[in-house]
Amino acid sequence: MIHFEAELSDNPLKNAFKGKAAVHPHIPGQTFIGDEAVSVIKNQYGIKRKGTGLAYIHVPFCETRCLYCLFYQNPLRPESSAHYTDHLIKELQLWNDLPAQQITPIHAVYFGGGTPTALEPYDLYRLIKAVRTYLPLANDCEITLEGRIHHFPEEKMEAAFKAGVNRVSLGVQTFNTNVRQTMRRVDDRESMVRAIEKLASFNQASIVCDLIYGFPYQDMAVWEDDVKTAISLPLDGVDCYQLNVFEKSPLGKFIANGKLPAGADKDERAEMFARSVELLTNAQWRRLSNNHWCQTFRERNIYNRFGKSAADCLAFGSGAGGKLNGYSFMIERKYEDWVKKLEAGIKPIAFASAPNDYWHALRTVSSEMELGRINMPHLSDRFALPLDELSRDVFEQWTKAGLINPVGDWMVQTIAGQFWHVTMAQLLINVLGKRLAQQK
Known part of the structure; x- marks a missing residue:
């Protein structure tokens, strides 16, 4: 079981989590x-x-x-x-x-x-x-x-x-x-x-x-x-x-x-x-x-x-990072090596990462959390995946913890939820990633 629960307290802004789960939400590959x-x-x-x-x-x-x-x-x-x-x-x-x-x-x-x-x-x-x-x-x-x-x-x-x-x-x-x-x-x-x-x-x-x-x-x-x-x-x-x-x-x-x-x-x-x-x-x-x-x-x-979404991003220059079709990549960071590869006519890519099967949906979920609200039924329909069903207990618990205010199909973050949105995004994609894989 992946932990996602926030602490139940009278001050979720300060107490919902012990600290940030990530600097930026990350999907491994x-x-x-x-x-x-x-x-x-x-x-x-x-x-x-x-x-x-x-x-x-x-x-x-x-x-x-x-x-x-x-x-x-x-x-x-x-x-x-x-x-x-x-x-x-x-x-x-x-x-x-x-x-x-x-x-x-x-x-x-x-x-x-x-x-x-x-x-x-x-x-x-x-x-x-x-x-x-x-x-x-x-x-x-x-x-x-x-x-x-x-x-x-x-x-x-x-x-x-x-x-x-x-x-x-x-x-x-x-x-x-x-x-x-x-x-x-x-x-x-x-x-x-x-x-x-x-x-x-x-x-x-x-x-x-x-x-x-x-x-x-x-x-x-x-x-x-x-x-x-x-x-x-x-x-x-x-x-x-x-x-x-x-x-x-x-x-x-x-x-x-x-x-x-x-x-x-x-x-x-x-x-x-x-x-x-x-x-x-x-x-x-x-x-x-x-x-x-x-x-x-x-x-x-x-x-x-x-x-921060699933959008493609071309990248150029020593130390640049980009992504295409879910594949992320980094350009050579060491300046001298970057120059040598260019002079040899080689695109100076240092490393790349392949996406998992659900990268597009998970990346979209993460970027939507950045906006302070998310509509899981809509995303479920868009990706033909049970995202709403698989995350319902998560949002119910976060609502009890004072991080979410449901408005129709929208899960709207409170001020506390906005402060903790990066942690919540990481925990949410962790939960969804594991549960989607278990359904395969």
């Missing part, structure tokens, strides 16, 4: 590495994509490493920009003639990192133009450039907008100068505010920012000020994420060694989450998912919405 991984994914590239299509472009350079980050790969060097852009364009060209990279539209492209805004203006421009050349972008494709305000002067903004970027995602994390500097973020509060106002003045893109709660020295007053500051700025959207402290990250080591306090505990983070919901709701921001809010209709959040 058979792993392939090296040449076999390349062959497996090339076979999937030979199949025409269906439905919503995504593309992820990774830029693996940062001027500094933030203490909490596990995505840091390479320091930024003077020659990095042109050299990387040259090779990334080669990767875009490699399988350009295969069906998965042609014909069916790509509806959202995300330039992530690392720090995409670390590229020089000319390289940023030609990379974006190359993506528009070698990928079949939909005429309303959302093109997101992720970055930091540091190393993002006006000439880079202009180059990005000229090339076609229509969404900018800024890793603000916190506006508090002291907390930012503790986490080794470069710019202070005033620099962040001015830069956001400058970006918005172009009136060329949706401007969104990430906020994180749970940092050392970030108490409730600091968090409230972070959210209120975001509300006051000309932003189109904002994400509110809980800090994940990874054991191997610099922050994890600093906390373990007593160099920094641990930051907000589980109960305090729960209260921070609930307070952000209250502040943004009262400010009349609309909710697009449990963590993402928008102030204007310009913000669509397409990549983040479908990136």
Whole structure:
């Protein structure tokens, strides 16, 4: 039997579970590495994509490493920009003639990192133009450039907008100068505010920012000020994420060694989450998912919405991850190996994972939980699987625990359920995966 029960208490926001079951919901599958991984994914590239299509472009350079980050790969060097852009364009060209990279539209492209805004203006421009050349972008494709305000002067903004970027995602994390500097973020509060106002003045893109709660020295007053500051700025959207402290990250080591306090505990983070919901709701921001809010209709959040679903995602760049027909894959993370394989004309896929029989249904269940509600009878009909029947006891128990409020066929998450939605999604797909396999 797979455990899924939440604790029954008068405060499910704080007490429903002892901790997060996963950083992101995960569905296991058979792993392939090296040449076999390349062959497996090339076979999937030979199949025409269906439905919503995504593309992820990774830029693996940062001027500094933030203490909490596990995505840091390479320091930024003077020659990095042109050299990387040259090779990334080669990767875009490699399988350009295969069906998965042609014909069916790509509806959202995300330039992530690392720090995409670390590229020089000319390289940023030609990379974006190359993506528009070698990928079949939909005429309303959302093109997101992720970055930091540091190393993002006006000439880079202009180059990005000229090339076609229509969404900018800024890793603000916190506006508090002291907390930012503790986490080794470069710019202070005033620099962040001015830069956001400058970006918005172009009136060329949706401007969104990430906020994180749970940092050392970030108490409730600091968090409230972070959210209120975001509300006051000309932003189109904002994400509110809980800090994940990874054991191997610099922050994890600093906390373990007593160099920094641990930051907000589980109960305090729960209260921070609930307070952000209250502040943004009262400010009349609309909710697009449990963590993402928008102030204007310009913000669509397409990549983040479908990136966690069963949608196909092409991937390019050292350290990028993607998926096709349920097969997930990672591009070679070690920069030198990535370059060598490209120069040899090889798609630099490091490893891949094959899906199980029910991956599409399980991935859809997981992504629907991200939206704060789920309709199991509808999903049962869609996939011709007894998903409603097999999960009924789960939702009944979560309703008793104060995590779910049934509304007709919809299982709607309470504030507590929204806070615990990642844990609930992981437990739900664990239960469904096992019970579906037992019915075979």
